[in-house]
Amino acid sequence: MSLPAEFALIARHFRPLAGEGALGLADDAAVLDIPAGRRLVIAADAMVEGVHYLPGDPPATVGRKLLRVNLSDLAAMGAAPLGYLMTTSFARGIAEDWIAGFVQGLAEDQRAFGIAALGGDTTATPGPTCLSLTILGTAAPGAVLMRAGARADDEVWVSGTIGDGALGLRVLRGEVPGDAEGHLVRRYRLPEPRLALGQAIAGLAHAGLDVSDGLVQDLGHLCRAAGCGAEIEAGAVPLSAAARAALDADPALLPVLLAGGDDYELLFAAAAADRAAVEARAAAAGVAVTRIGRFVAGAAEVAVRGADGRPLALPRGGWSHF
């Protein structure tokens, strides 16, 4: 009996991604064992063509970004990655080359992050391509990083640099000039999940998440979960040289940097007394971290102070699909 096109597509492209437990992607489900003494940590994120990535983005970076935004959720929990399931609803008539490039990107990052595919589903849609990925990881009991737990007087920390992804998207749209070296576009297409940092600070940081909706909005999530407010200094927010150059050229880009999203950096709360410990653990994880403000008693509001110490008026922050 010959196999229809769907099965041939899975066999040709997706089966090589399969890891132990995936049963060759040929069974109804994957079967695996969670190591004794570890908790299962699991998250799912979707990406839609034209919404979360641009039709012109290279398919390999679309695959890698799909994996990385999910890995970033594990990083935000202090978890180590285990594997993933993926459902792909490809636009009808999509070029097989696109699928091959997408899978090649997944394969590259599977190797980089030491994980493999466990299962999923491949189908078609008359609309734009919809991709959904469920990531599995594990964490030690007592070392899971949650959103709730920040306390007044805790310090606000962030990893890496903020605003690159939001600027990169605008460079691709022709709204922001520059980026001759492609740093901003690369950061938009290939976020860096801070897995080592997340595991290093779990158990030390009081609360944390990954910045996907925008720094100010995501800090608001930590505030609401904690029942307190936060103040940050705009001038303390770490920027890449490329973002700094864009901001110098157009100071009106500041809200894009602070509220644009697509950063996938870790934003977390730690006691001031633990400042040196945070720095030591981040250094051991090989990730730069920066103190940008502190949590304060009061309503769950985020104040961003400018160079003059006065609050900046930012447009309503963050990214919503509705």
Added chain:
Amino acid sequence: MSLPAEFALIARHFRPLAGEGALGLADDAAVLDIPAGRRLVIAADAMVEGVHYLPGDPPATVGRKLLRVNLSDLAAMGAAPLGYLMTTSFARGIAEDWIAGFVQGLAEDQRAFGIAALGGDTTATPGPTCLSLTILGTAAPGAVLMRAGARADDEVWVSGTIGDGALGLRVLRGEVPGDAEGHLVRRYRLPEPRLALGQAIAGLAHAGLDVSDGLVQDLGHLCRAAGCGAEIEAGAVPLSAAARAALDADPALLPVLLAGGDDYELLFAAAAADRAAVEARAAAAGVAVTRIGRFVAGAAEVAVRGADGRPLALPRGGWSHF
């Protein structure tokens, strides 16, 4: 800080679905413990508006079907359900009533199957709605039902009745008349995951899966995994009264019944010596099972014999999206 519409939507509709471990759907990931001595079984299936369900289908049954086709994958592995993650890419401008109905259907079946939501992602698409669900379950080591393992001379068993879903779809499309009592349409919209049966026969059956692509094609999957063939008798395939009436009215519907898909019944292989044990376990699980043929040495081909004992010529079977 006010929350944008996406978060309000999640809080209003999806948060009530959250179970233990889901952290109120407010964290970056769910955290849960797999009971000691159990293996994790996990699968993901997607449904696209206009492809896997009809735009006119009631939203509650769309939610229930999304859950049930995934639960059917657990049933096919002999696993017990634990919970699920879901990503929803809703068509822009979808009525909130539709979302409310969809969630109400999920809530109803969560109660029926004793599971809860663990996490996910809600976004929008300019195309038709794309839904993706990842189901988690557990199984005892040594009692997982796989596709591989059928042996020549094993008997071919199937649960429930075959062809109802494929006929129900055609009734909704106006291609098949009748179904005055709505049995076929109900079976198309609300498949019955055979969870109790799957767990009952795991460890006894040699191989099994759930029939989603069509009886003949899925039997072909068991044959390829086993490296043998199979022969079934068309007249032995169990039909509902409604399907029997449709077939009597139009005998040309036989290929639709045997290869149409959307059955979500269990198809499995068991030794002839275990016939009584299979029947006893199925009776204890409250599910009718029927012997429809046997596996045979030779190439991985499926022969369907008619009343005269001669092979029927069926069109190439099964459902492919490409």
